[in-house]
């Protein structure tokens with residue numbers, strides 16, 4: 116347990132997330148305190164195996180104090196606020212600089228006490244490449260960006276290089292798209308053949324929910340019919356059908372959904388149409404042909420691993436052969452931009468397993484490779500894999516990440532987008548790699564929050580970008596399948612109210 120005591124909650128979110136990055140497995144509570152002396156005194160009476168982290172912030176100084184009686188730890192740090200922060204008049208700017216300064220002090224103290232470094236330094240948000248991209252767009256040189264990220268966020272050189280190379284490729288792609296005058300359409304299909312043990316998405320296994328598929332499609336089409344009238348004077352840039360596993364639908368259901376999209380929207384401006392086929396056990400030649408004939412330009416076939424024992428363990432009821440069959444069938448049908456997702460840190464997997472997977476992937480030669488690091492905590496492993504916990508906890512995930520990075524480089528895959536999640540194993544990241552020119556444009560637009568995303572279906576979240584004020588407005592649908600079907604009119608009304616009310620003058624998108 117880590118008990119954080121604050122005299123002021125202004126920076127609570129940042130303090131909490133950075134402290135959590137150091138204490139991944141510890142529970143955390145935040146308490147108010149009157150003054151630092153009091154807070155430290157109370158330490159003596161507290162439970163001896165807890166960390167007590169006292170943070171006292173004022174206009175003149177910052178005082179930190181961390182102790183753990185059982186571990187015999189007691190260390191503090193006091194700094195006077197530098198004048199370059201004290202003298203800032205603009206409140207937003209002051210807060211941003213103060214926050215970064217506070218985070219650097221926390222980092223210094225915790226890195227010292229725990230004898231550990233974080234590869235991303237004080238960066239706790241999910242989009243590290245966004246910083247590099249914004250600076251590039253302001254015309255900053257690489258050396259300036261490197262120095263800025265090192266001094267402001269204490270990010271390691273290796274991660275700075277990664278963020279910068281991704282930002283360069285993103286910029287190149289974005290410069291080619293008039294994304295501010297466009298929007299992207301996301302359609303969610305929340306069904307899967309079976310549910311993977313680690314899944315955190317909106318997903319319903321087909322064997323139990325097959326009887327709701329038709330009702331879902333009807334509700335979705337109703338939402339599409341309204342949504343297609345919502346956005347004015349903007350062109351459609353990309354379409355993405357995700358999930359779940361969209362190819363859980365039958366070939367005729369898939370065709371119906373895609374044809375409806377084509378009927379309601381003008382796709383002549385669309386640069387990319389992706390369907391996440393995802394699970395090989397949902398893919399048939401007929402479905403692949405439907406996708407091709409309907410104009411889908413990019414699909415995903417996701418092995419996650421090429422080790423059968425792992426697939427069995429995580430509840431993906433398909434064979435390695437079925438991955439290869441689905442992939443070869445897709446090529447045969449003419450799909451020429453195929454992504455494959457891999458997950459590092461799956462239960463029981465070693466570096467050797469990852470090398471084996473990469474070797475099998477090499478034979479297939481996909482155009483995109485998206486490498487995820489399993490975002491699951493030790494405690495969650497305990498819950499999911501109760502019986503075999505100790506044997507299954509993955510080790511050396513950082514080495515696995517490096518192995519895939521090396522592999523990608525050697526095989527001409529360029530990293531083009533990345534994101535981090537809360538609770539990520541070893542505080543790492545997910546990286547999308549692609550052969551030059553075959554990147555998933557939707558991934559960049561969505562991840563870097565560059566474009567309006569009109570998102571439809573259960574659990575889908577629309578994002579509307581206010582470019583002038585640099586903020587995002589979100590509009591979410593209910594996650595529950597049953598609620599989505601029965602309350603579809605509420606979802607539509609919510610969109611209606613937003614576009615005529617709060618969002619009426621938003622970026623000119625609804626006028």
Ligand code: SF4
Pocket residue numbers: 306307309310311313314315316317318358359360393394
């Ligand atoms: S295929 Fe993806 S969405 Fe479906 S259950 Fe597995 S992890 Fe969840």
